[in-house]
Amino acid sequence: MSDVSAVAGYTTYIDLIRPLIQGKTIVATAMKKEVDRVAAALDLALSGTACAVVSSGDPGIYAMAGLALEMCRERSIAISGTDDPQAPNQIAIEVVPGIPALCSGASLLGAPLTHDFAVISLSDLLTPWETIEARLEAAAAADFVIVIYNPKSRRRADHLTRAQAIALQHRPPETPVGIVTGAMRDNQRVVLTTLGELHQAEVDMQTTVFIGNSSTFAYDGFMVTPRGYAKKYKIAE
Numbered sequence: 001m002s003d004v005s006a007v008a009g010y011t012t013y014i015d016l017i018r019p020l021i022q023g024k025t026i027v028a029t030a031m032k033k034e035v036d037r038v039a040a041a042l043d044l045a046l047s048g049t050a051c052a053v054v055s056s057g058d059p060g061i062y063a064m065a066g067l068a069l070e071m072c073r074e075r076s077i078a079i080s081g082t083d084d085p086q087a088p089n090q091i092a093i094e095v096v097p098g099i100p101a102l103c104s105g106a107s108l109l110g111a112p113l114t115h116d117f118a119v120i121s122l123s124d125l126l127t128p129w130e131t132i133e134a135r136l137e138a139a140a141a142a143d144f145v146i147v148i149y150n151p152k153s154r155r156r157a158d159h160l161t162r163a164q165a166i167a168l169q170h171r172p173p174e175t176p177v178g179i180v181t182g183a184m185r186d187n188q189r190v191v192l193t194t195l196g197e198l199h200q201a202e203v204d205m206q207t208t209v210f211i212g213n214s215s216t217f218a219y220d221g222f223m224v225t226p227r228g229y230a231k232k233y234k235i236a237e
Helices: 011-020 032-044 064-074 101-109 129-141 159-169 195-200
Strands: 007-010 024-029 051-054 117-121 145-149 176-181 191-192 206-210 217-219 223-226
Touching: 011 051, 024 032, 032 051, 032 064, 051 064, 051 195, 051 217, 051 223, 101 145, 101 176, 101 206, 101 223, 129 145, 129 159, 129 191, 145 159, 159 176, 159 195, 176 195, 195 206
Parallel strands: 007 024, 007 051, 117 145
Antiparallel strands: 145 206, 176 191, 176 206, 217 223
16 A cells, blocks of 8 residues: 555545555545546556555455456556556556455354355346346355355345345255354454344345355354365264
8 A cells, every 4th residue: 555646445445444545645436436436546547646446355356356457448558568668548457355255254154165155246236136136046056155245235125035035945944144244344243043044134235144055054153064074084083
């Protein structure tokens, strides 16, 4: 962060890091203004100002890295560099990895992602619900552990219940489900429940839901999905 002169991001995320960005140019926009903030960041970069676009979690997982690269293509901005440092319409882009909610949330639950898993967002703002529903059906039928992002908002109050109904067609009600809200933040909340009780859970847009597969179990407050070692090796004395 010390290497940049400007920072662009969603207002909530800017507020979280404000003590770290004193004295820098700040571009803060509201939710659903992602295009505006990336456009402003690209304009700053093209003018010669080093600018960071900040996201929560990892910038490449439901975040801004993809949009930034896509907009570079649409605006014919070269991002791989040329031999001429004065060449117009070129910038350098670095995607800095972070810790996504699926990893921070999984660590708080124990080990729910030790085997194959699918990650699906229930937000239909950019993806049609029919597509989301098809992906949920495919993941549940294939016995993936399912990680759900954006499970509920005021406008999408019933999406998680609909996802629960799909999963229940393929898994028993006692299937373990982990619910993590605000992972590693002051409002952190971790709950272990079951698929049959999922509709009663308290969730919001900061919540990540982990639906176990057919082998996932709960043990002593933790959620565990075996990799399969017990089928091949003797792991008990």
